[in-house]
Amino acid sequence: MKGVISMIEHYLKERFGIVKEDILISPLTNKKATVKEVLYTIEQRGHGDRVLKKIQSIQSLGRKGVIVYLTGIFE
DSSP: OOOHHHHHHIIIIIOOOOTTTOOOEEEETTEEEEEHHHHHHHHHHTOOOHHHHHHHGGGGGHHHHHHHHHHHHHO
């Protein structure tokens, strides 16, 4: 699973300029989490493959769409 998380991290950086130190803020709860923390959550849940496929399928929404998706994971 570690490999998938590394692939997601690389894909986010190369395609959208999103790095693991970026902070995501939930507009609903004002909760904050770094991309690294969200990736850790994905890894713990074993959802790496599913998340990578979803990010690839919504890439046309751009950086903002991916950020909204990632934010939804930790809310």
